Amino acid sequence: MGELKGLKLAQRHGKSRVRVARVWKDGDGKHHFAEWSVNISLLSDCIPAYITGDNSDIVATDIEKHSPTVYAKAKECSEQLSAEDFAIVLAKHFTSYYQQVTAAIVNIVEKPWERISIKGQQHDHGFKLGSERHTTEVMVDKSGILRMTSGIEGLSILKTTQSGFEGFIRDKYTMLPETRERMMATEVTASWRYSFESLSSLPLKPLYFTERYMDVKEVLLNTFFGPSKEGVYSPSVQATLYEMAKAVLGRFPDISFIQLKMPNLHFLPVNLPSKDNPVIVKFDDDVYLPTDEPHGTIQATLSRIRSKM
Known part of the structure; x- marks a missing residue:
């Protein structure tokens, strides 16, 4: 939040529709799969960027930074996890890594990939696309x-x-x-x-x-x-x-x-x-x-x- 001559400014910025897919492989050869579309919004103390044009406190949301961060965090998640838990991982990263970021809001839409069955037996690595989508939105601030x-x-x-x-x-x-x-x-x-x-x-x-x-x-x-x-x-x-x-x-x-x-x-x-x-x-x-x-x-x-x- 910021105030200027009787006005109050609320702001956020981020990156939308970062797409990532992740495969996890069990020791017995069974694969698990998720595809997510990730939106990230950061709440930060960058009021001068709005009122004076000073960008020194902005965490840039260029594709070279946020997209690799999403992919790197997906890589670090070596065990299968939910869309909610992945959103928490990302939100915790942005609020802890950047001093200027006071809170992070992560929205994820998961595509409905479903394991297929062949002659009544679940396939180890075969999936088909369903219809309804699993969504989540997580907000985390610096205090937890x-x-x-x-x-x-x-x-x-x-x-x-x-x-x-x-x-x-x-x-x-x-x-x-x-x-x-x-x-x-x-x-x-x-x-x-x-x-x-x-x-x-x-x-x-x-x-x-x-x-x-x-x-x-x-x-x-x-x-x-x-x-x-x-x-x-x-x-x-x-x-x-x-x-x-x-x-x-x-x-x-x-x-x-x-x-x-x-x-x-x-x-x-x-x-x-x-x-x-x-x-x-x-x-x-x-x-x-x-x-x-x-x-x-x-x-x-x-x-x-x-x-x-």
């Missing part, structure tokens, strides 16, 4: 204070029944019919904050955050779909979103809040004329017109209420 969020982007899910929408406000412009039988589809974006507030409070278990990411995704999916045979009825996207968020907080005490964005991707029922019946062929929950524009936007954040006692 930590703020960490993780999330999911692009999780497209759909169920062909067990969904409805009725009892909503109607006016002269409302065209949407009420129904207890419709298709429900959305693309989930989720972000959750961990309750760890310092580097010293982090769990020591290897790949802890990778496992937590997979577990949160499983809870979200299980809540959305319900049991395999009968499913679970959804009276609205809003109600399902709330149940999904509540299930995550109920299952994981180390998550303090979760935000979910779930646009309502529409599949519109289609009634068709036919040769034998030129008037109409009645829709029977079987033929739809897919459309994602325009779509409903639904999002909410559910958080724990901290006791003041």
